[in-house]
Amino acid sequence: MMDDLTLLTLSKVREGLRSAEFTSRELLEAYLARIELYEPSLHAFLYLNADRALTQADQADQRISAWRKDPTEPLPPLIGIPLAVKDVLCVKGLPCTCGSRILEGFIPPYHATAVRRLLEAGAIIIGKTNTDEFAMGSSTENSAYGATHNPWNVEHVPGGSSGGSAAAVAARFAPLALGTDTGGSVRQPAAFCGVTGLKPTYGRVSRFGLVAYGSSLDVVGAFGKSVADVAFLFGLVSGPDALDATTVDLPVPQVRLSDEPSLKGLRVGVPKEYFVSGIQNEIERSVRAAIDRFQELGAQIVEISLPHTKYALPVYYLIAPAEASANLARYDGIRYGPRNPAEAMWDIYYHTRGEKFGAEVKRRIMLGTYALSAGYYDAYYGKAQKVRTLIKRDFERAFDQVDIIAAPVAPTTAFRFGEHSNDPLAMYLEDVFTLPANLAGVPGLAIPVGFDQAGLPVGIQLMGAHFAESTLFQAAHAYQLTTSWHTLFPDQIQRA
């Protein structure tokens, strides 16, 4: 019976807490009970904050009962609601490792802005979720602390890098989770785990307190059970922040989702470059069926072209590693994290970084350092930045013709552990459909639209013009009003 609380959507949870149908403690305990059962087989968390969360739930309950007696002061919007946070976002006082040995034991002295806003909104942090080391990966296999497993089939990856957050929502360990998306790290795990995941427009959500990977690409995103839940979370974390000069000073639209599932007048672009040979048949089938549903709801479907799509992979894997090589220069064993002792200063750097960084992080630092090094800058980094302009223009042209773009999230469903881990290029190819949105800075929303024959979820991705998140929400919400994929959760998670 208590288990049912973990099936409720956010609006039902908010209602239930306010009407004293159940308490924040009961809600949290329901989630913790599932964590106790299934976390040993999934490993979604790097740090579980259960004790502190229970105390905070009791405090929330006191506040709610006081409010019921005297409702003059409104309650904060997320009061008493558990939240999982990807372990690349700083939460003051809780360990933050970024899935790396080089930050083992690091305790941030401040909150990330996105985290602070949600805490002020009343959210209760249930734990820090697993990630590929420094968010570099597509499967969580690059976490130094062991991979997360997919709740639909524990022999498959959950996607990455925000695989812990996606798995936590799919396994009903938390109703909401924060992730980050540099090249698909929210959308791809959302698709692999069958949940809803948003990558906002670049600059919409503050990156302050997000441990930097690729600064011109990184965005804080959100996972939830439905578009409505994710849209609600988005409204709370977005908006300008004096601590991140790349946040944009635009009002965050109050997202009012219509309960009328009509998409009359909406123009949906279908880019031919995203339906190429090599994508799994079942993905094409489910995505096309979802596009048909948009049409039934009144949308006009338009074939479009994003001609530079295939170059997104090399462009991304030059720009992101170049930015990473600079961002990760700060890990030197001096100011935080463990230090490998040495007699000479430089040897501290060499030994600490050589030993504590994992294989993929070193590979990307090397690739980025090479792309920026004397004699190669123009041929690699400079060239990539120019082709990035062409990719961005593809989107600008497309959004002259259509309101949103619908495409697969990834060419395959969740793959098996080890399938790509010896071939970095094959792993990079998993990101081929998510990278363009990051390079252009446009928002992307992944929602579940079916399953493959093995019972693994399939996702569709909707992309919009800069700051057009509301349009994505309206379209995806209309879809969810008339379908039930998003209400399905794995009922039997294999126990360890």
Add this chain to the structure above:
Amino acid sequence: MSITPQQVDHIARLARLDLNEEERQLYSQQLSAILDHFQQLQEVVTEDIPPTFQVIPSQCPLRVDEVRPSLPREHLLGNAVDVVDNQFRVPPILE
């Protein structure tokens, strides 16, 4: 495109990374394969195309230059392995 183990050494030195022999060989092969794949970028005509460094036009926000409290020093030093007299301690860098 081939990245020799000697070039790997050079890059690793720039990036301050110790690599063992196995890693030298592996990264030499893998970086060569990755960069080979990336050669396709050279077929794109980019004359007169400006580079994109920022996707959203920078607004260069200004704020009043006023003194504000910073984080307590002990919080910032609290994560370091070797602190003496409110300072990070490192080996001598000058003889």
